[in-house]
Amino acid sequence: MIPKLFAMLTTLALATGSWWTAAAEPKLQVGVLHLGSVTDGGYNQAHAEGIEVMKKNLPDVEVIQVENVPEGADAERVMENMIKRGAQMIVAASFGYLEPAMRVAQKYPNVKFFHPGGYKRTPNMTTYWASTPEAFYLMGVAAGKTTKTNKIGYVVALPISFFLANINAFELGARSVNPKVETRVVFTGTFLDPGKEATAANALLEQGCDVLGVIVDSPITVVQVAEKRGAYSVGFHYIGVSKFAPKGWVTGVAFTWGNLYTRFARDVMDGKFKSEDILGGLADDFLTLAPLGAAVPKDAATLVEAKRQEFIARKAHPFQGPLNDNRGVERVKTGETFPLTDLRKMDWLVEGVVGQPR
Amino acid sequence: MAPLIRSLLSGSIVSGTPLLYATLAELLSERAGVVNLGLEGVMLVGAVVGFIATVHTGSATAGLVAAGLAGGLFNLVFAFVVVSRRANQLAAGLTLMFCGVGLSALMGARYVGSQIVGLPELRVPLLADLPILGPALFVHDALVYAAVPVAAGAWWVLFRTRWGLSVRAVGENPVAAFAAGKDPRMVHYQVLFLAGVLGGVAGAHLSLAVARTWAEWMTAGRGFIAVALVIFSRWHPLRALAGALLFGGAISLQLQMQALGVPLSPFLLDMLPYVLSLAVLAVWGGRARHAVPASLGRVFQGTQ
Numbered sequence: 207m208i209p210k211l212f213a214m215l216t217t218l219a220l221a222t223g224s225w226w227t228a229a230a231e232p233k234l235q236v237g238v239l240h241l242g243s244v245t246d247g248g249y250n251q252a253h254a255e256g257i258e259v260m261k262k263n264l265p266d267v268e269v270i271q272v273e274n275v276p277e278g279a280d281a282e283r284v285m286e287n288m289i290k291r292g293a294q295m296i297v298a299a300s301f302g303y304l305e306p307a308m309r310v311a312q313k314y315p316n317v318k319f320f321h322p323g324g325y326k327r328t329p330n331m332t333t334y335w336a337s338t339p340e341a342f343y344l345m346g347v348a349a350g351k352t353t354k355t356n357k358i359g360y361v362v363a364l365p366i367s368f369f370l371a372n373i374n375a376f377e378l379g380a381r382s383v384n385p386k387v388e389t390r391v392v393f394t395g396t397f398l399d400p401g402k403e404a405t406a407a408n409a410l411l412e413q414g415c416d417v418l419g420v421i422v423d424s425p426i427t428v429v430q431v432a433e434k435r436g437a438y439s440v441g442f443h444y445i446g447v448s449k450f451a452p453k454g455w456v457t458g459v460a461f462t463w464g465n466l467y468t469r470f471a472r473d474v475m476d477g478k479f480k481s482e483d484i485l486g487g488l489a490d491d492f493l494t495l496a497p498l499g500a501a502v503p504k505d506a507a508t509l510v511e512a513k514r515q516e517f518i519a520r521k522a523h524p525f526q527g528p529l530n531d532n533r534g535v536e537r538v539k540t541g542e543t544f545p546l547t548d549l550r551k552m553d554w555l556v557e558g559v560v561g562q563p564r
Numbered sequence: 565m566a567p568l569i570r571s572l573l574s575g576s577i578v579s580g581t582p583l584l585y586a587t588l589a590e591l592l593s594e595r596a597g598v599v600n601l602g603l604e605g606v607m608l609v610g611a612v613v614g615f616i617a618t619v620h621t622g623s624a625t626a627g628l629v630a631a632g633l634a635g636g637l638f639n640l641v642f643a644f645v646v647v648s649r650r651a652n653q654l655a656a657g658l659t660l661m662f663c664g665v666g667l668s669a670l671m672g673a674r675y676v677g678s679q680i681v682g683l684p685e686l687r688v689p690l691l692a693d694l695p696i697l698g699p700a701l702f703v704h705d706a707l708v709y710a711a712v713p714v715a716a717g718a719w720w721v722l723f724r725t726r727w728g729l730s731v732r733a734v735g736e737n738p739v740a741a742f743a744a745g746k747d748p749r750m751v752h753y754q755v756l757f758l759a760g761v762l763g764g765v766a767g768a769h770l771s772l773a774v775a776r777t778w779a780e781w782m783t784a785g786r787g788f789i790a791v792a793l794v795i796f797s798r799w800h801p802l803r804a805l806a807g808a809l810l811f812g813g814a815i816s817l818q819l820q821m822q823a824l825g826v827p828l829s830p831f832l833l834d835m836l837p838y839v840l841s842l843a844v845l846a847v848w849g850g851r852a853r854h855a856v857p858a859s860l861g862r863v864f865q866g867t868q
Contacts, residue, residue, distance in 0.1 A: 245676040245677040390822075392823050393830035394819070395830065395834040396784065398781065398782070398784065399784040400777055401770050401775055401786070404578075404775050405815065405816055406823070408578075409820045409822075412567045412568070412571030413571070413823045415823075423779070427775045430776055449679070450679065560825035561822065564831070
């Protein structure tokens with residue numbers, strides 16, 4: 207029923223003409239699908255701003271953008287619709303669009319597809335993502351220097367391995383500069399329930415946490431609660447969320463897709479497209495550590511930058527053994543590392559994190 | 565221990581408040597014999613209109629008024645369909661809910677990520693300085709303080725006024741009420757407007773006070789929990805107060821236990837509010853005194 211409803215809305219949007227309207231023939235038409243709203247201050251907005259940057263860099267490109275497209279048959283229909291309207295490049299900007307995009311890609315071999323986080327491809331599809339644990343480690347360094355109570359709280363949707371990995375990296379980063387730091391995690395069980403997120407944030411603050419982090423759809427609620435109660439906050443996904451915390455902003459990891467999307471569109475226009483799997487990191491221009499806020503002590507900036515250079519030069523690793531989980535079980539042996547390509551196997555929380563991974 | 569008690573109390577109250585307004589909304593309409601499964605949609609319309617009005621006027625009070633009005637008007641659509649057009653209440657309610665979800669998403673799309681000054685927290689002088697209880701009970705927004713008087717008011721209106729009597733009469737037996745000179749349709753319209761106002765306020769408490777943001781479907785099922793809480797409270801406004809506080813408390817407790825580091829699975833803790841509700845129903849239920857309005861869910865067909 208719900209996908210139908212959204213499909214109705216999409217049709218409505220079509221009818222009211224908020225879609226692309228015929229103008230001068232553009233060189234390239236790009237269709238973009240978003241799972242949520244492009245002003246969510248989070249995941250979707252990061253992609254949408256990337257598209258904006260691409261539009262600015264390449265004035266010849268026309269964009270057909272549709273928000274709130276459910277993952278499934280509706281996504282396929284929206285993609286086909288875009289292709290019928292002339293799109294030669296499709297950015298399917300949510301993980302759950304992988305299957306629909308694969309099916310449409312097989313049907314239209316001349317259209318080029320781009321999918322974030324996909325683990326399989328077709329000859330006309332490229333997948334791209336940025337590995338985040340190193341950036342979370344750096345956030346941990348900044349937060350570990352900032353906290354005064356040595357307690358940091360994280361409001362997280364679900365105990366998914368990638369999220370656990372981010373939290374682990376964060377705690378290890380914080381511990382590297384402040385061995386007394388503990389990170390407390392509260393799982394809300396859902397990606398979107400601002401009421402519950404606010405309650406969870408308040409609970410963490412009452413337990414003495416003075417820095418809050420968040421991994422849900424939109425970080426706005428948690429960042430606002432922290433700011434209101436005079437605590438610090440770290441962000442994720444979208445850099446602009448710092449406007450909700452003018453006093454307590456520490457830093458945040460943000461996806462800045464603009465240059466990557468520009469390269470994608472240029473390659474398609476120049477006929478240089480090739481199907482590849484891109485996994486970026488700190489060295490790439492699509493993963494950014496936001497500027498440190500006013501609340502962060504001066505020496506933190508030096509520490510963060512030094513560690514950043516080490517990560518880029520591959521001289522350091524966020525999951526460097528020996529590592530025990532928070533039940534005392536050894537997970538990574540001395541001298542070994544937990545490979546960043548195996549993150550989906552991380553089902554434990556590192557020593558120092560207060561929380562239950564399942 | 566003190567921070568835990570303080571946080572638990574204050575968390576229960578804040579999570580319970582939107583639930584209470586929503587439960588009272590459903591309770592009033594069910595007392596008049598109308599089941600409204602569209603409450604979730606009404607809450608969402610209230611939440612989004614309240615947020616938009618606050619963005620434009622800069623005043624959360626104006627937003628709250630707009631939310632109440634929008635909720636009331638939106639619920640009148642439901643009233644028209646089930647009262648004047650005599651449609652099935654369950655089907656009409658579910659349709660209203662989906663309509664509310666879509667409408668609020670459409671209206672709110674441009675306002676996601678907008679910043680507002682939410683409903684201010686008011687400190688009750690002197691009482692707010694009490695240890696533990698002060699910060700937990702006496703530093704809240706106006707809607708929290710109004711919750712108990714509104715529940716008591718609902719009780720008074722239902723059981724101590726002539727209008728309340730006609731509402732209950734219509735809910736028990738609309739034909740008899742009609743014979744006694746009360747037009748059930750008029751009563752239904754009045755009750756459903758009032759219920760819509762309460763539903764809109766419930767949604768606005770989420771968007772203007774608790775989260776201070778608008779997100780699609782931010783009520784996350786609270787409209788349906790309210791329908792269940794009405795049954796839980798056996799159609800009594802004061803028991804609704806207990807029900808909302810208990811359920812809000814259970815939500816808060818499970819998040820609190822995680823923040824405290826209790827070694828229990830988050831999945832298990834997420835079930836807590838429901839397990840607790842079932843337990844209370846098992847202990848509390850089964851008492852003989854019948855509480856369901858006799859004509860609940862039936863469509864008044866006139867008397868010809």
